[in-house]
Amino acid sequence: MANESSTPLGAGGKGVQVYAPATVANLVCGFDVLGMALQQPQDIMTMRLREQPGIVIQHSDGYQLPVEPEKNVAGASLLALMDEWKEKVGFEIIIDKRIKPGSGLGSSAASSAGAVVGANHLLGNPFSNEDLVRFAMNGEKVASGVKHADNIAPCIYGGVTLIRSIFPLDIVQLTAPPMYVTVVHPQIEVRTSDARQILRKEVQLKAAIKQWGNIAGLVAGFMKNDYDLIGRSLEDVIIEPVRSILIPGFDEVKKKSKDAGALGGGISGSGPSIFMMSREEYVAKGVEEVMIDVYTRLGIEFKTYVTMINYSGAKCMAL
Structure with a gap:
């Protein structure tokens, strides 16, 4: 889906601000299967529905990340969600990235997960958390070439999560004491x-x-x-x-x-x-x-x- 730019950001419909947390993947021994969400740092994303179909992406940080939806982790995740929504819909999104890319703190996961959580909210929450993880994994594939969920799942579910299986997706929320x-x-x-x-x-x-x-x-x-x-x-x-x-x-x-x-x-x-x-x-x-x-x-x-x-x-x- 092309990156539409005919409508200025903020001129669309209702909006939402999304706070997407950093995550720690692997938790030492749990390579690709365990992950944990952190209270800080968090990315902040501002999203609105658009009158026209398509995705408009802007950045308010200095990381010079792509704005083309197919090349941007948030855009790729939104495209996957929109493909299953079936009805024509458009989103505009401003990403204020507080989790530095390449930090190992789930920067791409925060953008991917935050985008689909925000979109789901704007659409009236038709999708489950498991659906959102599945969509956001497309963003991780853009970032690393692999559809892994150990950052995505805790970013969406919160707390500590176990990825028992990717195909089919099977996520287990774990209780954890305060730490x-x-x-x-x-x-x-x-x-x-x-x-x-x-x-x-x-x-x-x-x-x-x-x-x-x-x-x-x-x-x-x-x-x-x-x-x-x-x-x-x-x-x-x-x-x-x-x-x-x-x-x-x-x-x-x-x-x-x-x-x-x-x-x-x-x-x-x-x-x-x-x-x-x-x-x-x-x-x-x-x-x-x-x-x-x-x-x-x-x-x-x-x-x-x-x-x-x-x-x-x-x-x-x-x-």
Whole structure:
């Protein structure tokens, strides 16, 4: 569907503002199957229905992302939704991206999920959350070449989600106890597609068995509110040893954060962001000091967040 531009943005019908949260994918051992939404940072998207069919995309940030719907993650997701809606409809959208692309914090997922959540709201909520995940996965394919849902699902559902299956899509919402999440984003870029290419295509059975135990333990820890079990299960013997070489300071941050009392953590998505989970706020803030110290000494620019799990997912406010 072409990028229509005959109607100025804001001249269309009713509007909505969408707040789409950052997400942490994988949760250390759950590669492509576990994800968690964060309270901060969040993308902000302003959407309106258009009088004419089509999609108009504008950006109010400085990232110079594409505005053609087929090349934009939000646009690709909206096109998938519009294809199933059948009736002619148009959307105009302004994206204020607060989650830096390439950060490992689900930037593309926030745009993809936020767009379909906003569109669904404007249409009267005809689609289920599972439908919205399915649409938004088209945006992830534009971003990384792969239709994965471990960022999309928590962004839409909130909290912690398990992707039991992609085809057919099977999403399980997990309960999780309150936890603080400390994130450091070194200002370097690790492309998701590059981070996938360096992964081993085969793993030893011994490693796979250990990984399965950690995934099961982490899920059980969340559902039982067992912080000690969560901490013991935050171990990755397959993906992290390979990807961590792309992130300067990773090993030092992880070791010193755990020494400071963090339950554990690791690479957020494909990186370069690193997240650590803590039971108490004062521990989470102490972990932030560790991260600041490491990257200040390394001379690498960085940004930190001390936040919590976002249990609501992407939210809409009427304009």
